[in-house]
Amino acid sequence: MSTRTPADGASSSAAVTRPPVAPRGGDADRARPGRRRWALLFGLGWLAQVAVRLWLGAEQTVPVATPDESGYLFAARVLTGGPDADMSFGTVYRGGYPLLLLPALLLGDDPVGVYRGALLTNALVSAAMLPLAYLLLRRLGVRRRWSYVFAHVTAVLPCVLFYSEFVLTDAILPVVLAGWLLLVHTWLNVPRLTGGRAPGRMHAAGAGASLLVAYAYACHSRGAILLVAHAMLLLAAPACRWRRWRDVLPAAVAGAAGTAAGALLNRSLLPHMYPHGDNxxxxxxxxxxxxxxxxxxxxxxxxxxxxxxxxxxxxxxxxxxxxxxxxxxxxxxxxxxxxxxxxxxxxxxxxxxxxxxxxxxxxxxxxxxxxxxxxxxxxxxxxxxxxxxxxxxxxxxxxxxxxxxxxxxxxxxxxxxxxxxxxxxxxxxxxxxxxxxxxxxxxxxxxxxxxxxxxxxxxxxxxxxxxxxxxxxxPRRHGPPVLAAVLAVVAVGMSVTATDRIARPLVRDATAHTDLRKSIDLREKRSIAVDWNVPWPIRLSHYYWAWWSEASVFDSRWTPPPQSADVIVLSWPENVPAAASWPHGAPPGWHVVDSRRTLTGDWAAWTR
Structure with a gap:
């Protein structure tokens, strides 16, 4: 990364230029409209990016990237004090990203409302790639005008845009990583003040970078790689005399504290979601x-x-x-x-x-x-x-x-x-x-x-x-806008076609294959138990629709269905009626309320 203003000696700055002397009189008056214009451009640009994300995700109402989406939603539910969801022997989903979903859970009154609230959160965070990409391009020496244009292109890449349509850490991790890189770059390069004092901006950037790394670690195991890279930079800075050891201390303390808090948060979820261990x-x-x-x-x-x-x-x-x-x-x-x-x-x-x-x-x-x-x-x-x-x-x-x-x-x-x-x-x-x-x-x-x-x-x-x-x-004059247009058309085309041909069909199928809301009032049922032999995409979808219920799993081959549950979903064998799906016959008072045969798996739902 480079900049336009050289600095002196070992404290030279490649991250930021020294603030220019404020214009006086009429010059200041002329400068204000320019700043307001850029602020308006970024405000409108961010809103446009949010709107594109909400438009693409308008028909997303149920988790389809299973088990990942379900895992994060259930983790958020546990963090609000809600019921457990047994996902034993599956991948462990960490608690950092579910923290962002807490407002959606607290404000939503049904599973679809919660899911849409989560996508709104995704859109607000993911659209922040616009200003971050702009800053990154500026530090790479790209002119201001083209930095803004290509920041929009970067923000609509499918790796940023398409994954914002799902309740996944992939919706926010690109923003977290870009923010970390910009902050650690600033921390490494902000010049020291006269007298050798470290400016507050240096400490703020270092602590901010460390906290972002710790948050990434709390979100996903990929954050551990980011944590290693960050630790390398913290050690290299004083060793190479780019920073003093006392300048490293605030960043190191913030990183250690944030990582410890993330580890405790993730550990607290284990007994509620993985009581029998993970994969x-x-x-x-x-x-x-x-x-x-x-x-x-x-x-x-x-x-x-x-x-x-x-x-x-x-x-x-x-x-x-x-x-x-x-x-x-x-x-x-x-x-x-x-x-x-x-x-x-x-x-x-x-x-x-x-x-x-x-x-x-x-x-x-x-x-x-x-x-x-x-x-x-x-x-x-x-x-x-x-x-x-x-x-x-x-x-x-x-x-x-x-x-x-x-x-x-x-x-x-x-x-x-x-x-x-x-x-x-x-x-x-x-x-x-x-x-x-x-x-x-x-x-x-x-x-x-x-x-x-x-x-x-x-x-x-x-x-x-x-x-x-x-x-x-x-071509120096017409090349950048043509390049931006071509890359943007391809990127948006990828996300639009993926939404139309991949995401929306998955939502329609998942809803048709698992939605129990027309068969039973799930709000009145406080617990649901699903047979292990029901394929896990369907099992997790049942957990999702029964949003207010504690979810557990059992294996009907060796364990009788738990009659303490309010709803029991059993695997439905071929060539038998749904009423015969209960092993060795259903106890008195239990009856089938719904059953489906699907390409993913067959099931029958029972209640008293």
Missing amino acids: DLAGNVVRRLTTGDGWGWMLSLGTGQVWYQSVATGGVAAVGLAAVAFAVLRPSAASAVPGTAGRTRALALAVLVVVAGIAFATSAALPVEYRIGNYVYGRYLACVTPVLFAVGVAVLLRAPQRALLGAVAAAASLTVAAACVVQWYAGDLLSRYTYTAYDFPETAFLTWDWTAFHLWHATLAGLVLLLAAVVFAR
Whole structure:
């Protein structure tokens, strides 16, 4: 990252310029309309981004990205003092993101109202990518006008926009990561005041960055990677004499306190949601790190995630990744301010640690799910993709011809090499394993096929977009607006088609297959027990509709249905009536109130 104002010696600033001298008299009067105009632009732009998100999510009324959405909703319910939801032997969902959902739970009076309130929260937070992307582009040296335009493009990338339609940490993590990077950049580079005193802005930025990292850790295991990168920077700053140890102390204390609070919050959820244990993803990591096959799985799947981010952004994120790597290798060439080369290298290295750490750690933790998304997946790296995209845009707009061609060649080579790794490792599994459309909102658009995955067609489409971006970006006068228009049309097209062809059909199916509200007044039922043999997407949907009820699970093969529950949902065997679904016959007073046969699984609901 660079700036326009050099500083002196070891305290030079690559983060912010010194505030200009305030204009006097008539100059001040003329400056105020300019500031008001920019404030109005950002206010209207943020509202427009919020409106786009609410429009796309207008028909989302039920969790479909299961079990993730359900897990966060139930965690939020527990935090309000609501009933438990047994999700034993599943992935642990942390409490940081559910804290943001508490107003939706407190104000909503039914499950759909709560869900819509959560999406409103997502929209308000996710739209903050606009000012953050603007600040990031400005620090990368992009002109103010084009920083604003491309900040809008960054904010409508599917990795930011599409995931805001679901109750997922992916709706907020891109904003958290971008905010952290900007704050830690400020903390590293704010110049000291006369007399060697640290300004309050430095301490505020350091503490803010640490708290954001701690919050990311409280939200998702990916936050642990961010925590490692942040700790590296805190240790490097005094060691390299960029900051004094006493300047590090406030940031370190804030990070430690925030992380401890997040750990306590997450631990408090375990007995309410995982009374019989979780699915031991940490054990998967240990097994993968201690076997040759595990290393092959981890490295190949991580490479597939990098491939996806490149193709999903038309190669622009790959250009950004190449530029970040170049800044690590040759920081003096990447920094426009003398004396900041080391800090540039440290920040670039931290970004690489985040990318590699998330890609390979999440791959190591993944169980074998027999789906194509195991091998090529975009969600885990979605939180860092907007940052890489912004860096790529800065390269396209500002880099000299030779440097640009080098970055583009590196990005194209990385994309093709990653595709080769995916093809070599996954092979025919890319056509044999289960295709889940939700895993591929961007590549489905690029190949115009929402029923199958096409590795090389998507790769070619991504490279064509990259070539077009290079061509459109070169004309100095008309290039930037054309480039912004092309990238925006592609990004919005991806999210609109994904919403229409993926999200909304999932909502319609989930509602048709599980909604019990017309069969029984769920408000009067204080507990619901669901048979373990009912497929988990349906089981969790029943928990969702019975919002006010304590949810538990039992295995009807070995355990009689718990008659203490108000509603019992049993697996419905084939070739028998629903009334025969109760093992060994229903006790007196129990009767079937609803039953469905679906592609996901068959069930019958009983009550007294």
